[in-house]
Amino acid sequence: MQRKIPEALNLHKQSQLLELKYGAEEAYQLSSEMLRVHSPSAEVRGHGKPVLQTGKKQVQVTSIEMVGHYAIKIHFNDGHDSGIYDWGYLYDLCRNQEKYWETYLEKLHLAGESREPDAEVVKLMLS
Template sequence: MTPSKIKLHKQSKTLELHFAAQAFHLSAEFLRVHSPSAEVKGHGPGQEVLQAGKIDVGFTGIEAVGNYAIKLIFDDGHDSGIFSWSYLYDLCQNHDAYWQAYLDKLDAAQLSRDANTSVVKLLDPK
């Protein structure tokens, strides 16, 4: 499905996408941690790299990639992810589940969304 409208909002750090009659707003953080790049996804199953400390990430730009995708340029220097229309639509449709899974992975890895925060799990005193 091809979006009928795409708007990059630098100040609010969101990407606005319209698919048919539905409008979606995806945060820069969400898109950065779900980038389809090899840096994030790896080169195969099990090679994913959990992205932490991206709560403040924003956009510096957006570029069309043919008629099938966009490249988002993030202010942390990441610019290698090519977001196809089908991948963006999937992110829109499954946002809540993907976001919760990401938060669960951060928690399990004792990592934080905030680059300036460390997470420590205390041992159960029993």
């Protein structure tokens, strides 16, 4: 994983997008939902057995704090705050977010789960 340090981080509260700038030519936006469902925490990564995060469509970032000179810690309004997002991981999320998002949506579909909070997916068997 490439370790590239962002020159600027801007959280847009209304749109819930975290903007990361890597020089004049490279800028990305990550949604709060993307950051939450791909948290590098043990709660999400599951000590080698990832735990699918469901119902996080409305999740919001409440605050961001620096962790030394190598990472940030993001606090979410659902109480999650244990993920440490180092610079390499954030850059990887930025560069591969489309692929990661598609994989996440496929996992939700296969599990019969939803991005919507308090939603239950019901499969109808029509004969």
